[in-house]
């Protein structure tokens with residue numbers, strides 16, 4: 001029997017190989033992917049996130065945990081798609097805005113969306129408005145997530161929102177913004193639909209915006 005507490009520990013400690021092994025064992029034992037994601041993967045990311053907030057964990061640990069989680073998710077995702085698990089909640093296009101290379105938080109948010117059953121298109125870092133516009137046209141996402149960690153790149157979030165307006169695409173997509181210097185006030189000021197300060201609450205907020213109740 002797969003010891004799922006060890007899956008939690010493996011992700012928390014960023015042990016990618018262990019996380020993959022235990023996940024594969026759990027899959028072989030027909031444990032529901034949703035159970036693994038909700039009760040172990042996300043719980044471990046919440047724990048590392050809260051340790052980070054309390055300065056009991058640091059960026060390398062966050063990165064390693066994120067990588068371990070992603071490796072587990074890669075095994076679980078194909079199983080989510082076919083079944084009646086909470087797949088297909090919607091599509092999220094996410095990226096760090098132009099001029100900004102910080103992607104740790106953006107990756108965590110993307111992983112959390114994926115873990116919760118959204119399809120995620122990651123535009124990477126230094127993404128300009130053209131890249132977002134093309135992605136909206138191509139993927140018809142429900143949500144766009146913009147990340148910025150620098151006070152100098154935050155204003156570019158408004159540039160992207162304005163570009164969406166100009167392209168006539170603003171009404172078809174919810175825009176969420178985040179990153180350490182971003183606030184709810186700033187989000188409202190630039191006309192974003194939502195803001196969140198953590199990966200977990202980002203998903204909760206997105207579901208609220210989309211009227212998803214489960």
Ligand code: B12
Nearest residue numbers: 100101102103104105145146147150151178179180198199
């Ligand atoms: C790691 C780091 C780097 C790494 C980035 C590596 C990487 N791959 O991301 C490196 C070394 C490359 C780097 C470079 C620079 N950095 Co730096 N960096 C940081 C540091 C230490 C941590 C950021 C981080 O990853 N936090 C952890 C994640 C989990 O938190 P987060 O990003 O806030 O994300 C969470 C939430 O905000 C939210 N969220 C994030 N994105 C989104 C998106 C959406 C849609 C939603 C809903 C939510 C959401 O959810 C996330 C998960 O909980 C911060 C200091 C700090 N303590 O914040 C400085 C910091 C951000 N950097 C800073 C600076 C100045 C720079 C440089 C300009 C330094 C230089 N002189 O070269 C360059 C800029 C490069 C560039 N063009 O982007 C400053 C910014 C100051 C400011 N006011 O603008 C900071 C604050 C350090 C400081 N105190 O001075 N940096």
